[in-house]
Amino acid sequence: MHDTHLFKNILKYLEDQERLSSRKVKKVHLSISEFGSLSKEHLLEHFKEAISNNSRWQGLEVEVGIIPFGSELEITGLEFAKRTKGRKK
Numbered sequence: 001m002h003d004t005h006l007f008k009n010i011l012k013y014l015e016d017q018e019r020l021s022s023r024k025v026k027k028v029h030l031s032i033s034e035f036g037s038l039s040k041e042h043l044l045e046h047f048k049e050a051i052s053n054n055s056r057w058q059g060l061e062v063e064v065g066i067i068p069f070g071s072e073l074e075i076t077g078l079e080f081a082k083r084t085k086g087r088k089k
């Protein structure tokens with residue numbers, strides 16, 4: 001199976017960010033190159049497969065944007081869940 005390592009790296013990155021921020025990642029924004037070899041559908045398939053193998057990431061949302069130039073696959077943003085403690089309103 002190809003590009004599985006990409007997702008391991010992405011999930012590893014998310015783990016690091018969760019540790020640094022002490023918050024859960026709720027959503028990840030990715031971008032792919034319009035002229036790259038990865039299609040959005042293919043990417044999402046791999047993503048779903050990667051998170052379904054890991055209960056830690058159940059419910060993680062993903063949004064994929066397409067850029068004309070740039071890296072084939074890039075993490076462009078993260079959304080964190082709100083802290084449950086000290087929350088207002």
Ligand SMILES: [Zn+2]
Pocket residue numbers: 001002003042046
């Ligand atoms: Zn593939």
